[in-house]
Amino acid sequence: xxxxxxxxxxxxxxxxxxxxxxxxxxxxxxxxxxxxxxxxxxxxxxxxxxxxxxxxxxxxxxxxxxxxxxxxxxxxxxxxxxxxxxxxxxxxxxxxxxxxxxxxxxxxxxxxxxxxxxxxxxxxxxxxxxxxxxxxxxxxxxxxxxxxxxxxxxxxxxxxxxxxxxxxxxxxxxxxxxxxxxxxxxxxxxxxxxxxxxxxxxxxxxxxxxxxxxxxxxxxxxxxxxxxxxxxxxxxxxxxxxxxxxxxxxxxxxxxxxxxxxxxxxxxxxxxxxxxxxxxxxxxxxxxxxxxxxxxxxxxxxxxxxxxxxxxxxxxxxxxxxxxxxxxxxxxxxxxxxxxxxxxxxxxxxxxxxxxxxxxxxxxxxxxxxxxxxxxxxxxxxxxxxxxxxxxxxxxxxxxxxxxxxxxxxxxxxxxxxxxxxxxxxxxxxxxxxxxxxxxxxxxxxxxxxxxxxxxxxxxxxxxxxxxxxxxxxxxxxxxxxxxxxxxxxxxxxxxxxxxxxxxxxxxxxxxxxxxxxxxxxxxxxxxxxxxxxxxxxxxxxxxxxxxxxxxxxxxxxxxxxxxxxxxxxxxxxxxxxxxxxxxxxxxxxxxxxxxxxxxxxxxxxxxxxxxxxxxxxxxxxxxxxxxxxxxxxxxxxxxxxxxxxxxxxxxxxxxxxxxxxxxxxxxxxxx
Numbered sequence: 128x129x130x131x132x133x134x135x136x137x138x139x140x141x142x143x144x145x146x147x148x149x150x151x152x153x154x155x156x157x158x159x160x161x162x163x164x165x166x167x168x169x170x171x172x173x174x175x176x177x178x179x180x181x182x183x184x185x186x187x188x189x190x191x192x193x194x195x196x197x198x199x200x201x202x203x204x205x206x207x208x209x210x211x212x213x214x215x216x217x218x219x220x221x222x223x224x225x226x227x228x229x230x231x232x233x234x235x236x237x238x239x240x241x242x243x244x245x246x247x248x249x250x251x252x253x254x255x256x257x258x259x260x261x262x263x264x265x266x267x268x269x270x271x272x273x274x275x276x277x278x279x280x281x282x283x284x285x286x287x288x289x290x291x292x293x294x295x296x297x298x299x300x301x302x303x304x305x306x307x308x309x310x311x312x313x314x315x316x317x318x319x320x321x322x323x324x325x326x327x328x329x330x331x332x333x334x335x336x337x338x339x340x341x342x343x344x345x346x347x348x349x350x351x352x353x354x355x356x357x358x359x360x361x362x363x364x365x366x367x368x369x370x371x372x373x374x375x376x377x378x379x380x381x382x383x384x385x386x387x388x389x390x391x392x393x394x395x396x397x398x399x400x401x402x403x404x405x406x407x408x409x410x411x412x413x414x415x416x417x418x419x420x421x422x423x424x425x426x427x428x429x430x431x432x433x434x435x436x437x438x439x440x441x442x443x444x445x446x447x448x449x450x451x452x453x454x455x456x457x458x459x460x461x462x463x464x465x466x467x468x469x470x471x472x473x474x475x476x477x478x479x480x481x482x483x484x485x486x487x488x489x490x491x492x493x494x495x496x497x498x499x500x501x502x503x504x505x506x507x508x509x510x511x512x513x514x515x516x517x518x519x520x521x522x523x524x525x526x527x528x529x530x531x532x533x534x535x536x537x538x539x540x541x542x543x544x545x546x547x548x549x550x551x552x553x554x555x556x557x558x559x560x561x562x563x564x565x566x567x568x569x570x571x572x573x574x575x576x577x578x579x580x581x582x583x584x585x586x587x588x589x590x591x592x593x594x595x596x597x598x599x600x601x602x603x604x605x606x607x608x609x610x611x612x613x614x615x616x617x618x619x620x621x622x623x624x625x626x627x628x629x630x631x632x633x634x635x636x637x638x639x640x641x642x643x644x645x646x647x648x649x650x651x652x653x654x655x656x657x658x659x660x661x662x663x664x665x666x667x668x669x670x671x672x673x674x675x676x677x678x679x680x681x682x683x684x685x686x687x688x689x690x691x692x693x694x695x696x697x698x699x700x701x702x703x704x705x706x707x708x709x710x711x712x713x714x715x716x717x718x719x720x721x722x723x724x725x726x727x728x729x730x731x732x733x734x735x736x737x738x739x740x741x742x743x744x745x746x747x748x749x750x751x752x753x754x755x756x757x758x759x760x761x762x763x764x765x766x767x768x769x770x771x772x773x774x775x776x777x778x779x780x781x782x783x784x785x786x787x788x789x790x791x792x793x794x795x796x797x798x799x
Contacts, residue, residue: 146302150303344370421441432451471490489510494506638775639667645685652689657694665703690717696716709776729759
C-alpha cells in the first residue's frame with residue numbers, strides 16, 4: 128500500500144510537472160513572440176510616421192504658393208522627420224528583402240532631401256525652382272509609393288505574427304487545461320482507488336471489532352489484503368484468536384477458582400480427617416482432570432510419609448502399601464525449592480515409581496504441603512486425561528494444599544477444643560454442683576436464722592404462759608406468739624414466692640395508673656409523718672406487662688423509700704419516655720446507701736431493716752423487672768438519698784445491657 132501510494136503520487140506529480148513545463152515552454156515562446164509583435168508594432172508606428180511625414184511633405188509641396196501654403200519651415204520639419212524615420216528603420220533588424228527596400232527608401236529620402244534643398248535654394252529662377260519642386264514631388268511620390276508598399280508588407284507580416292502569437296496563446300491554454308483535467312482525473316482515480324483500498328480493510332476491521340464487541344471472540348476477517356493492510360488484518364486475526372484463547376484460559380481459571388473455592392469451603396466445614404482426605408482427593412481430580420489423586424502425610428514418628436485413606440483412583444490395598452522414607456521426600460522438596468514436581472515424560476524420577484508401574488502411570492505430579500519450611504505432606508495426582516500436567520495445575524493444587532494444611536490444623540485444634548470443652552464441662556458441672564451446695568447451705572442458714580428468731584420468741588412466751596396464771600399476761604403473750612407466728616409465715620411465703628417462677632399475665636399496662644394506686648397505698652403509711660409525695664407523670668404509652676407484679680415492684684421501691692426517710696422527707700415518682708423505653712424513677716431524701724453496701728442490695732435476705740424486713744423485696748422486684756426484659760438503675764450516696772430507675776421496653780424492644788446498673792453518686796437531684 129505504501130509503495131502504491133508513493134507510485135501513484137509520483138505519477139500524478141510527474142504528469143503535473145510535465146504539463147507545467149510544457150505550458151511554461153509555450154508561455155515562454157508566446158512571450159517571445161509577443162515581444163517580437165510589440166517590436167513590429169513599434170516599427171509599424173515608425174513606418175506610419177514615415178508615411179505621414181512623406182504625405183505631409185508632399186501636401187506642403189503642392190500647396191506652396193497657394194493660400195494653404197504652410198511655409199518652408201513646416202516642409203523642412205517633415206522632410207527631416209522623414210529622413211530620421213528612414214534612418215531609424217535602417218537601424219533595426221530586418222529580412223534581406225525589407226533591408227533592400229529600406230536602403231532604396233534611404234536613397235530616395237536623400238534624393239528627396241536634395242531635390243527639396245535645390246528647390247529652396249533656387250529662388251531667382253522661377254522656372255528652375257518649379258522644375259526642382261516637381262522633381263521633389265516626383266521623388267516624394269515614388270518614396271510614398273515605396274513606403275506604402277513596405278507598410279503593406281510589414282502589415283501582412285504583423286498580421287501573420289499576431290495570428291501566430293494568438294495560436295500559441297490558445298495552445299498554451301489548451302495544454303494547461305488538458306494538464307489540469309488529466310491531473311484532476313488521474314488524482315480522482317488515484318483517490319478513489321486508494322480510498323477503496325484503504326476503506327475496504329478498515330470497514331472489515333470495524334465490522335470485526337463489532338463482532339468481538341458482541342462477544343464473538345476469535346472472529347477471523349476473510350479479507351485477503353497485501354502490504355501493510357494485509358499485515359494489519361493478519362495481526363488482527365492473530366489478536367482475535369489470542370483474545371479467544373486468553374478468554375478461554377480466564378474462564379477455565381475462573382471455573383477452577385470457583386471449584387477451588389467450593390472445595391476449600393468444604394474443607395473448613397468438615398471436622399474429621401477422613402472427610403478432609405476424601406474432599407482433597409475429589410477436589411484434586413476435579414481441578415486437574417487426573418485419574419488418580421491422594422495425599423501423603425508424615426507419620427507421627429517422622430520417619431515415613433504414608434498415603435492417606437481414602438483416595439481416588441487407587442486400590443485400597445495399594446494405598447496402605449504406599450510408604451516413602453522421609454529423607455527421600457525432603458531431598459526432593461529441597462532440590463525443587465518447594466516447587467511442584469511435574470513428571471510428564473519420565474515417571475522414573477517419581478518417589479512412588481515402583482507403585483506407579485503397577486498402576487500404569489504415564490504422567491504424575493507432586494505438590495508439596497509445607498509448614499514452617501518443612502514438608503508435612505505431598506499431594507499426588509497421576510494420569511491426566513487430556514494432555515500433560517502444567518504449572519497452572521500446580522498453582523491450583525498449591526492453593527488447595529495451603530487450605531488443606533489450614534483445614535488439617537483446624538481439625539486438630541477442633542479435636543483439642545472438644546477435649547478441652549469436655550474437661551471444661553466436667554469442671555463446670557463440678558463448680559455448679561459445689562455452688563448449689565453452697566447456695567443451699569447459705570439459704571438454709573439464712574432461713575434458719577430468719578425463722579429461728581420468731582420461733583425462739585414463740586417458745587419463750589409459751590413457757591411463760593405455762594407458768595403464768597394471769598389471764599391478762601397470757602393474752603399478751605398469745606398476741607406476741609401470734610405476731611411472731613405471722614412473721615414466720617411471711618418469711619416462708621416470701622421464700623416460696625422468690626423460689627418459684629410465677630407465670631406472667633401479660634396485657635397492656637398504663638404505668639401512670641399503676642403508680643397512682645401505689646401512691647394511695649403508700650399514703651396510708653405516710654399519713655402520720657411529714658413525708659411529701661411529688662408525682663410527675665409523663666406522656667407515656669402503654670406497655671406489655673403483668674400489672675400486679677409491676678405494682679409489687681413499685682410498691683416495694685416506694686415502701687423502701689418511705690422507710691429510708693423516717694418521719695420526714697420527699698418521695699418523688701416520675702415517668703418519662705427515653706428512646707424506646709418507659710422510665711420510672713423513684714427518689715427519696717433518706718439516709719442513702721453506703722458505697723460498701725451498694726453491691727449487695729439485690730442479694731436474697733440482705734436487709735438494712737433488721738427484724739423489720741425479710742431481705743427479699745428487691746430480689747423479687749429484680750426478678751420481675753428482668754422477666755419483663757427491663758433494667759434496674761440505682762444511684763445513691765450516704766446522706767444524699769437514693770434514686771431507683773426502672774426501664775421497661777415499649778412494644779417488643781429488649782434492652783441489650785446488664786439488667787442491673789448500680790452507681791454511687793453524690794450529685795443526686797433530691798430535695799432535702
